[in-house]
Amino acid sequence: MTLLRWIGRIEATCCVLGIATMAVALMLDVGARLIVGHGIVGAPQLGLVGMLATAMFGVGLAADSGEHFRVRVLDGLRPAAWDAGLVRLGHGLTAVFFAVLAWFAVEVAAESYRLRDLTSLLRWPVWLLQGVFVLAFGLNVARYALFAAFGEPAGDATRAEAAASGVE
Amino acid sequence: MGWLLVIALVVLVWLRQPVLVLLGSAALFIYAVFDDGRPAYVLYDIWEAFNKEVLLAIPLFLFAGAVMSRGSIARRLIDFAVAVTRGMPGGLAIATVFAAAGFAAISGSATVTLLAVGAIMYQALVENGYRKTFAIGLICASGVLGIIIPPSIPLILYGVMTETSIADLFIAGLGPALVMIAILVGYTLIRYGRGAAGAGAKSWDAGEVRRTGKRALSAMPVPIIVLGGIYGGIFTPTEAAAVAVALAVGIETLLHRDLGAAALWDVALETSRLLGSLFLVLAFAISINVFLTYQQVPQQTVAALSTMIDTPAAFMVLGNLLLLGVGMVIDIGSAVLLLGPMLAPVAASVGIDPVHLGILMIANLGIGYLTPPMGLNLIVAMGAFKEDFGTVAKAVLPFIGLLLLALAIIAVLPAISLFLL
Numbered sequence: 001m002t003l004l005r006w007i008g009r010i011e012a013t014c015c016v017l018g019i020a021t022m023a024v025a026l027m028l029d030v031g032a033r034l035i036v037g038h039g040i041v042g043a044p045q046l047g048l049v050g051m052l053a054t055a056m057f058g059v060g061l062a063a064d065s066g067e068h069f070r071v072r073v074l075d076g077l078r079p080a081a082w083d084a085g086l087v088r089l090g091h092g093l094t095a096v097f098f099a100v101l102a103w104f105a106v107e108v109a110a111e112s113y114r115l116r117d118l119t120s121l122l123r124w125p126v127w128l129l130q131g132v133f134v135l136a137f138g139l140n141v142a143r144y145a146l147f148a149a150f151g152e153p154a155g156d157a158t159r160a161e162a163a164a165s166g167v168e
Numbered sequence: 169m170g171w172l173l174v175i176a177l178v179v180l181v182w183l184r185q186p187v188l189v190l191l192g193s194a195a196l197f198i199y200a201v202f203d204d205g206r207p208a209y210v211l212y213d214i215w216e217a218f219n220k221e222v223l224l225a226i227p228l229f230l231f232a233g234a235v236m237s238r239g240s241i242a243r244r245l246i247d248f249a250v251a252v253t254r255g256m257p258g259g260l261a262i263a264t265v266f267a268a269a270g271f272a273a274i275s276g277s278a279t280v281t282l283l284a285v286g287a288i289m290y291q292a293l294v295e296n297g298y299r300k301t302f303a304i305g306l307i308c309a310s311g312v313l314g315i316i317i318p319p320s321i322p323l324i325l326y327g328v329m330t331e332t333s334i335a336d337l338f339i340a341g342l343g344p345a346l347v348m349i350a351i352l353v354g355y356t357l358i359r360y361g362r363g364a365a366g367a368g369a370k371s372w373d374a375g376e377v378r379r380t381g382k383r384a385l386s387a388m389p390v391p392i393i394v395l396g397g398i399y400g401g402i403f404t405p406t407e408a409a410a411v412a413v414a415l416a417v418g419i420e421t422l423l424h425r426d427l428g429a430a431a432l433w434d435v436a437l438e439t440s441r442l443l444g445s446l447f448l449v450l451a452f453a454i455s456i457n458v459f460l461t462y463q464q465v466p467q468q469t470v471a472a473l474s475t476m477i478d479t480p481a482a483f484m485v486l487g488n489l490l491l492l493g494v495g496m497v498i499d500i501g502s503a504v505l506l507l508g509p510m511l512a513p514v515a516a517s518v519g520i521d522p523v524h525l526g527i528l529m530i531a532n533l534g535i536g537y538l539t540p541p542m543g544l545n546l547i548v549a550m551g552a553f554k555e556d557f558g559t560v561a562k563a564v565l566p567f568i569g570l571l572l573l574a575l576a577i578i579a580v581l582p583a584i585s586l587f588l589l
Contacts (some may be wrong), residue, residue: 015440016433019231023417026224026410030403044221044406051227051443052218058444059188061437067445068186069499077182090183097189100196104208108215130215 004146007139008064011057018057022050042121049122049129056136060143088148095144102137109134169201187502188445191452198459213455214448221406222328226446228409229319231439232390232416233275238435239420239427241387242284245270248377248384250292255372258360260296261306264289265352268310269345272317273391274412278500278537279548282311286552301563302359304553308545308560309352309567312534315500317345318395319412322504322533324405325450326526329457329508333523334405335398336589340523343584344531348574355570386423390415399588446501453505466513473514483518484579487511488532495536499544503533520582527585531578535571538564 029043062068078086109130117126173194180190192210200207217223236242249267253259268285275281286307293303315322318338327334394412397403403411420427427435460466477483494503508529515525537545540561549560578584 012437012440015444016436019227019436019439022224022227023231023410023413026228026406027414030407030410030414033407044224047224048219048221051224051447054227054440055218055443055447058440058442059448060444062441062444065441067441068188069445069449069502070184070186071181071190071498073497074178074182075184086183090185093180093183094185094189097185097192100207101192101211104211107208108211130211133211133214 004064004143007060007143011060011136011139014057015054015061018050018053018055020050022047022054025050045119045121049124052129052132056132057139059136060140063140063143084151088151091144091152092148095141095148098137098140098144102134102141105130105133105137173197173201186445187499188448188452191449191456191502195452195455195459198456202459202463210452210455213458214451217451217454218447220328222324222334222404223447223450225319225324225334225406225409226321227439227443228406228413229276229321229324230442231435232409232412233277233280234435234438235413235416235420235427235432236274236387236390237280237284238431239416240424241274241390241416241419242267242271243288244380244384244387246285246288248380251373251376251380254376257362258356260289260293261298261302261356261360262353264293264306265310265313265349265356268307268313269317269349270391272314272345273319273395274387274416275314276319276321278311278314278534279544281314282307282545282548283552285310286549290553298360300555301559304549304555304560304563305565305567306352306356307553308538308549308564309571311545312537312571313345313348315530315534316341316348316527318342318398319405319409320530322500322530323526325501325504326508326529328450329453329505330512330522330526332512332526335401336523337526338395338398338405339588340527340585341530343587344527344574344578347577347584348531348571351570351574352567355566386419390419449502450505453502457509460509466509469510470513470517474517477514477518480518480520483515483520484528487515488528488575488579491529491532492535492539495533496539496543498536500530500533500536503536504529521586523589524582524585528575528579531571531575535568535575538568538571 025040025043025046029039029047032043033039109127112130113125113127118124119126119129176197177190177194180193195210195213196207199209246263246267249263249270250260253263253266256262264285267289268281271284272281275284290303290307293306294300314320318341320338320341323337323341324334326332327337390412393415394403394408397411398405398408417432421432477486491503491507494507498506508526511529512522512525516522537543540546540557543561543564546557546560546564549555550557553560555563
């Protein structure tokens, strides 16, 4: 599962860079507003870029640690003998779901590229930022396809099933 | 075609698919079938969702809370609360409630509050003569303060989904939190207010209060500056979140010297995992909401329910029963995202303030933390206190009653939420 580890590392690095960008941009913006009376142009938008990266690449990290929210009311209604097969089937379906999203993300980014859309204040190409969707969804297609094909690395997916969520 | 979607969703739940797959599939389905056949609109909605500046408050508050949980702020607040209440019958339990309230003003999360306070207070409570079930129930219930006392992530989610002022929601959370604190403290005094049980071995010591107060002093500016800034109109919630990050990182790395670069990296990853589990769910919920609004579903819902719900009292009874039921099976984030936009117009049609509704929703769904089968605090408490599910579920029963009492008071007296607005 070396590939899975590499995927995780790429996602982790992007997430930490995203959080750092978000935090620094917003802190400087607030600091500037308090000290010189006005914020830094484009800082909140830069923060949004950081949030986009953190949230999208965080999907994979949450998958690896089993932190995605799940409805458990039907958990008791699965025959134990079918469990292993159904788990793999579930992973396969999740891979298909992310593949569909990745396909539409490519469609949307391509349209922004054709229209030469730019972000409002930073004037960055929109397709470049929408490329984060393509990459993040694509990495999750690979992750869940590997889960479906070879099974999940031991302990990963269920590790935090019962763990806390910061949302709550 | 709606029945097909329902069947597909049930099958996906049976296959243990995460909520993000359920909501995402629902969003893609309704755009493909009920709109003009362009499911790619879901991606445009997600893109728009990621352009909402107000959402920046969520990762920043999560990050600040995670930094402070990892550092020594919780320990310092608890030490101070214990010193202040030392020698008082029931004092340690009251300190637990106060410590949870203090930490809630930093963390924004019920489970993080439970873990931070419970890790330190559970053993202390049991060793000082409190019944184990009382200690577990009290800590689990006090954890719920984490989502009532601002900053609260579920309140931000409600504000985003219903376009209600997040600053107003934060202000409104204060009164209901005080009601809950008063009820929990009152119950503690009834149980342990007489006799020596729970009083602890040592008597009140002014020197200890001074010493622990001085140590806690570095932690106190965070909620004061952050919440004071929002209440005073100096910061927006997003700016306050950035200030919280600056203070948290500054205090824990430079002043307390509890966290280094490696710990901050871990905290950033922890925050990323939480965001990763939340944001796509939020984005899909926004997408579904955009579709429903475009199709005038909220208006149709109001019209359909107007015969059944035509007074605030009827809404309070039916709405709260619905939320209690939903809170038992769905996590609070998903419940707020799904039900917030559906209930808000119905509540508005009978004259209920959207801010009051938000507080009611969070207080109500917060009780879901303590109710089987999905009570997250029960599950977390099983691990944290190493007790079986039955013991934990039994321990929280009286506290569910207490929080229901608080909910009833908050529902009947809107002024408790709205008096500061």
